Amino acid sequence: MTKKSREEAVPGYSASGLIACHACDGLHRIVDVPAQGKALCRRCGALLYRNLPRSLDHSAALYLAAMILFLLANTFPFVALQYGDRIEQSLLISGGFALQQARMGEVGFLILLTSVIFPFLTIGGMLYLLLPLRFGYRPPWMTPVWRMVRTLSPWSLIGVFMLGLLVSVVKLQDLATIVPGVAFYAFIGLLVVSSAAVASFDPAALWPRIGPVPDQTAASASSDSAAAMGYAVCHTCDLLVRRPATGMRWVCPRCASAVHGTRISGSISRTWAYLAAACMLLVPANLYPVMTVTRLGPAQPNTILSGVMHLIEEGSWPLGLLVFFASFIVPISKLAALVFLLVSTQRGSAWRLRDRILLYRVTEVVGAWSMVDIFLVGILVALVRMDGLATITPGIGASFFGVSVVLTMMAAHSFDPRLIWDRAVRARAGEST
Numbered sequence: 001m002t003k004k005s006r007e008e009a010v011p012g013y014s015a016s017g018l019i020a021c022h023a024c025d026g027l028h029r030i031v032d033v034p035a036q037g038k039a040l041c042r043r044c045g046a047l048l049y050r051n052l053p054r055s056l057d058h059s060a061a062l063y064l065a066a067m068i069l070f071l072l073a074n075t076f077p078f079v080a081l082q083y084g085d086r087i088e089q090s091l092l093i094s095g096g097f098a099l100q101q102a103r104m105g106e107v108g109f110l111i112l113l114t115s116v117i118f119p120f121l122t123i124g125g126m127l128y129l130l131l132p133l134r135f136g137y138r139p140p141w142m143t144p145v146w147r148m149v150r151t152l153s154p155w156s157l158i159g160v161f162m163l164g165l166l167v168s169v170v171k172l173q174d175l176a177t178i179v180p181g182v183a184f185y186a187f188i189g190l191l192v193v194s195s196a197a198v199a200s201f202d203p204a205a206l207w208p209r210i211g212p213v214p215d216q217t218a219a220s221a222s223s224d225s226a227a228a229m230g231y232a233v234c235h236t237c238d239l240l241v242r243r244p245a246t247g248m249r250w251v252c253p254r255c256a257s258a259v260h261g262t263r264i265s266g267s268i269s270r271t272w273a274y275l276a277a278a279c280m281l282l283v284p285a286n287l288y289p290v291m292t293v294t295r296l297g298p299a300q301p302n303t304i305l306s307g308v309m310h311l312i313e314e315g316s317w318p319l320g321l322l323v324f325f326a327s328f329i330v331p332i333s334k335l336a337a338l339v340f341l342l343v344s345t346q347r348g349s350a351w352r353l354r355d356r357i358l359l360y361r362v363t364e365v366v367g368a369w370s371m372v373d374i375f376l377v378g379i380l381v382a383l384v385r386m387d388g389l390a391t392i393t394p395g396i397g398a399s400f401f402g403v404s405v406v407l408t409m410m411a412a413h414s415f416d417p418r419l420i421w422d423r424a425v426r427a428r429a430g431e432s433t
Contacts, residue, residue: 077181095378164375274411
């Protein structure tokens, strides 16, 4: 295979370069992978890179379609609740504003951020990057826009919002007739198209093949870490950069971002702080009601667990078990998993390193699904406003639970999984001396 064909096989990377794993910092030499193939880290199994032919064309088209669907979902009526001759309509943003009117602006703002503002900024940022590149020129402020997209993507919770909507439809079936609007179907399309856009996008398509090519004598065994060999990964464009001479500023030559040779500063202590705060807030979140239902008589406060029991009693036990898993099992399991990772990392344990990295990745992905109860409260408060017939008001438990979920997500993002390998290696070195 010629040099040109090798470079085309791995777009955005030098065929003779090195790459470091984001999870364990293992150092690897980039090799050819077939179309639709991917390269995995030998140490921990994390994804290193993929070969997606025509990624720029496919992702640009899909993100453009996602933006059109997003605008439709936020322009037309989303869902209507029909009770006799009375109809209550809502927009996608109605939940956030309804909570603001109910004097729970912090929860309403969280819903607006994760279901409207962050998805818009993510899709808009990707279009800002992809469309100019598709037509052959580099957009200005490319680095800060890409940094914004990478930061906001984990907080764009379209799929979680869809699950909250599904649960709310089941809860309201015995109260009134649910009438989906144009925005409802546009939102379903947005969920499908945006997922396809993420799957078809290769970050290597954003960056030209520039930057230092590591010398051929550098070690490339998976047992070596990038830091040990004098490299660090640029957290903006993923380029592996060699440590500069003493006194020189460490800057990525491709995107001009500052490169940090050390691990995330204060990762362990910051993660402990987030976890401690989340644990304390999770107690009142499960004791106080997240919403109160008033229907032709006395009010009925609902906690997270009582809402699950209500779904099961109505016969919707699969959905009830799903909500129980997302709103109760996931937060508790995530806290326990992070505590285990922190303790084992601080002790320098070398026990099942690869499985602990996998546990961290799973914990990072599933944590956002605990937001389903927050979205559920926003949707129900916006829809059920029938004066004396039926009303739903948010409870203080929703505030505690929302902040707890945000803190656990921040804890997962602040933990540096490379420390798992670093401390295990240091512990082994100490035992051998």
